[in-house]
Amino acid sequence: MNTVNLKSSIGFAISMFGALSSGVGVASTEVVHYSVHQVPSAQKQESRRAERAYILSEIVRANRRARHLAQIFQNECVRLSQMPDDAVVDPEAYQGLVDALRAQETMLRRTIAIVGRDEATExxxxxxxxxxxxxxxxxxxxxxxxxxxxxxxxxxxGATSGEAMKALADRFETELTKRFS
Incomplete structure (x- = not known):
């Protein structure tokens, strides 16, 4: 596997995360705003319906992006597992995205706590x-x-024979079986 493909995949994942992040942020902010404000008049209720439709469309888009991002990383796992033994990949690019996705999950948990599970499910x-x-x-x-x-x-x-290693493994297995059976 060449590093150009790996770098472009990570770059694409970062851009997908950026799109997901902005979608989650907008949707979370809008949902909280929508659920907190009471709108009594008919004109404001129509505005509220339009706002809800917009929020729902943003959530649908963010869901699509999150599924796509998961697929990108699953593909990366396959590619990383098939890399030659001498290949070296910097894990920091992936770890940064893991941390950012974890922050998104935290924001979503807060949003769910504010609007309630039933509304969040709906x-x-x-x-x-x-x-x-x-x-x-x-x-x-x-x-x-x-x-x-x-x-x-x-x-x-080393000078250890295969038979000696097998005897050691058998002894270890016997000990584990005695302790945890």
């Missing part, structure tokens, strides 16, 4: 939280796979 915010968590989980997996490329095992020549 508006699709619960789905957005779930999709954001999936994206964060996939990004965490990509981070771990990238870290594995930087921590190469050291191979040491």
């Amino acid at each position: 508006m699709g915010i619960m789905d957005l939280q779930r999709n954001t968590a999936k994206a964060r989980s996939a990004a965490s997996s990509a981070t771990l796979l990238a870290k594995q490329t930087t921590n190469k095992p050291k191979v040491v020549a």
Whole structure:
């Protein structure tokens, strides 16, 4: 795998996160504003319906972006797991996105607490939280796979026989079985 593809994938994921982040931010702000303000007049109720439609469309778009971002990271996991042994990938790009997605999840939890679970479910915010968590989980997996490329095992020549290693493994298994059975 060449690093150009990896860098472009991370760049695309960052831009997708930016779009997701702005969508989540707008939707969360609008939902909180919408749920807190009471609108008594008929004219304001029409405005409120239009505002709700806009919020719902933003949540749908953010959900789509979160699902797409999760798919990007799942694809990255596949690519990282198929990289040659001598490849080294910097895990910091993935970790930054994991941290940012975790912050988005926190914002969504706060929004859900303000508007209530029933309203959040109806508006699709619960789905957005779930999709954001999936994206964060996939990004965490990509981070771990990238870290594995930087921590190469050291191979040491030894004189231990295969039979001795098998005896040691059998002994360990017997001990574990006695302790945890």
